[in-house]
Amino acid sequence: MPSITTEDLFQQKIDSEIKIEPKDWMPEAYRKTNVRQISQHAHSEIVGMLPEGNWISRAPSLKRKAILLAKVQDEAGHGLYLYCAAETLGMSREEMINDLHSGKAKYSSIFNYPTLTWADMGAIGWLVDGAAILNQVMLCRTSYGPYARAMVRICKEESFHQRQGFESLLILSRGTPEQKAMCQDAINRWWWPSLMMFGPKDSESTNSDQSMKWKIKRKTNDELRQNFVDMCVEQIKILGMKLPDPSLKWNEKTGHYDFGEIDWNEFWNVVKGNGPCNKQRLDARKKAWNEGEWVRKAAAAYAEKKTGKQKAA
Amino acid sequence: MNFIRKYYYGDIPEDKAGEMSEASKELTKTDWPLWEIFIRSKQGLDHKHAGSLHAADAQMAIENARDVYTRRMEGVSIWVVESRYIHASNPEEAGSLYEPANDKVYRHPTFYDLPDEVNHM
Numbered sequence: 001m002p003s004i005t006t007e008d009l010f011q012q013k014i015d016s017e018i019k020i021e022p023k024d025w026m027p028e029a030y031r032k033t034n035v036r037q038i039s040q041h042a043h044s045e046i047v048g049m050l051p052e053g054n055w056i057s058r059a060p061s062l063k064r065k066a067i068l069l070a071k072v073q074d075e076a077g078h079g080l081y082l083y084c085a086a087e088t089l090g091m092s093r094e095e096m097i098n099d100l101h102s103g104k105a106k107y108s109s110i111f112n113y114p115t116l117t118w119a120d121m122g123a124i125g126w127l128v129d130g131a132a133i134l135n136q137v138m139l140c141r142t143s144y145g146p147y148a149r150a151m152v153r154i155c156k157e158e159s160f161h162q163r164q165g166f167e168s169l170l171i172l173s174r175g176t177p178e179q180k181a182m183c184q185d186a187i188n189r190w191w192w193p194s195l196m197m198f199g200p201k202d203s204e205s206t207n208s209d210q211s212m213k214w215k216i217k218r219k220t221n222d223e224l225r226q227n228f229v230d231m232c233v234e235q236i237k238i239l240g241m242k243l244p245d246p247s248l249k250w251n252e253k254t255g256h257y258d259f260g261e262i263d264w265n266e267f268w269n270v271v272k273g274n275g276p277c278n279k280q281r282l283d284a285r286k287k288a289w290n291e292g293e294w295v296r297k298a299a300a301a302y303a304e305k306k307t308g309k310q311k312a313a
Numbered sequence: 314m315n316f317i318r319k320y321y322y323g324d325i326p327e328d329k330a331g332e333m334s335e336a337s338k339e340l341t342k343t344d345w346p347l348w349e350i351f352i353r354s355k356q357g358l359d360h361k362h363a364g365s366l367h368a369a370d371a372q373m374a375i376e377n378a379r380d381v382y383t384r385r386m387e388g389v390s391i392w393v394v395e396s397r398y399i400h401a402s403n404p405e406e407a408g409s410l411y412e413p414a415n416d417k418v419y420r421h422p423t424f425y426d427l428p429d430e431v432n433h434m
Contacts, residue, residue, distance in 0.1 A: 024404050070384075077381050084347075084365045093344050093367060150364070157385070299369035300345065306370060 014215050019145040022088040030214055034144050035089045036105075037216065039096045042082035043107035046100075047281050049075045051115040052124065060118060067164050068121060074157050081150040088146045101286050103273065108132075110193050112275030119172055119179075119186035125165015127187070127194040130231070133158050134224050135198070143215040166235070173239045180241075187236070188244040195259075196267045198225040226256050233257050346395050348374040350382055353390035360392050368393075 006025055013020065020026055049072045056072065059065035083093055099105035110128050115121070136158060139151040172183040199221040211217045229248075236243055247260035269275065345367040351360035363382045368374035374393040382388065402410060418424050427434065 021404065023401065073380075073384065077384065080366060080381050081364060087347070087365075153364075296343065296345070296369075299373065300343070303345075303370035303373075 014143050020143055021145045031089050035086055035091050038082055038086040038147050040106050042079045043100045045075045045079035047107045047111045050281055050284050051111055054115050055121050071161050078154045081153055085146040085150045109270040110197050112270050112277045113193050114277050117182050119182040122165045122168035123186035123190040125161050126169055127190045129161040131194045131197045131228050134228055138219050169239055184241050187241055191244050195262055229257050229259050345369045348393045349396050350378045351392035352388040356389055
């Protein structure tokens with residue numbers, strides 16, 4: 001009989017739905033995959049503040065401004081929960097920030113698209129946050145404990161993001177002809193990039209899938225994307241708008257909506273840094289980091305001085 | 314271990330991520346210390362671990378904890394402890410550490426069979 005390895009024991013834990021905690025033994029590849037995924041998820045939250053930050057000072061009313069501010073503040077919080085979860089795996093915050101700034105670590109490509117009109121705030125809430133929520137609800141049951149706990153916290157807060165977006169579009173969809181046109185235009189521009197958020201097609205890889213086996217992920221990209229399409233087709237009826245895909249059609253056999261082919265060239269192009277706003281987003285992050293340096297130093301110096309005084313006393 | 318994986322949202326692999334725009338910087342190890350945050354959600358309840366965050370000192374840790382963990386009135390009191398002061402049991406020793414409790418079923422009320430006439434004991 002072959003002896004049981006630590007790796008087998010680890011898999012047994014995963015199979016019986018026991019969460020993995022920071023100090024537990026884990027395969028190096030499990031650690032690495034989690035560090036990469038969690039840190040990139042954190043970066044997405046942080047960079048995701050930028051396209052919306054653009055509209056805080058341009059919001060059409062005080063109410064909308066307060067809502068947008070609260071949403072952006074949530075995103076900063078979500079980034080922090082996730083950075084901390086990644087840090088439990090042994091990567092320092094500084095390393096993660098460096099990797100983001102150097103281009104080594106990625107963030108969701110959706111944030112490399114520009115926000116051209118106010119309606120984009122609604123479309124982002126409805127579509128982009130809607131797509132993210134599907135992914136995040138699944139991740140609440142991910143096998144790494146700190147990641148799962150961060151996701152539970154995030155999901156509790158995220159639903160307001162999607163609802164405020166849909167409500168905002170609903171108001172535009174019942175407005176003047178110009179407002180209606182603006183609403184449709186935003187949906188047209190955000191629909192396809194939102195579908196790309198779920199990542200490449202499952203058929204890109206025919207081999208066994210380690211992330212599913214380790215229960216880091218529990219649904220495939222295509223499954224989540226299909227859920228999303230089915231959901232949106234129903235919701236857009238309430239808006240009285242159209243999704244920009246002539247191939248959208250109910251499929252009696254599968255019980256799902258068929259949809260058109262995604263432009264994968266565009267997807268990989270944006271991932272590789274050639275999207276409309278990649279440079280602008282990274283530059284904004286680096287600028288914020290560099291201009292905050294004196295604050296970080298001053299706070300550290302102040303803390304040090306205070307400890308010195310306590311010791312002397 | 315070798316395996317091929319799929320590429321997931323939020324998980325863009327290094328080999329498909331294009332060129333790095335600049336070399337990674339040397340680390341300067343200037344991260345503020347890490348703090349563990351405990352929140353009392355309601356008067357009368359225990360403080361419960363909520364998560365962690367970085368801050369230069371305790372005062373800042375409390376202020377940051379308010380912004381990060383109590384944006385929706387989740388707390389009425391915050392404790393912060395620098396993470397390096399937390400001592401933890403070793404998961405590898407869990408077996409022997411908790412073994413003494415394994416064979417003491419008589420510590421549970423359900424161990425005792427009493428006649429039905431004895432209500433609510």
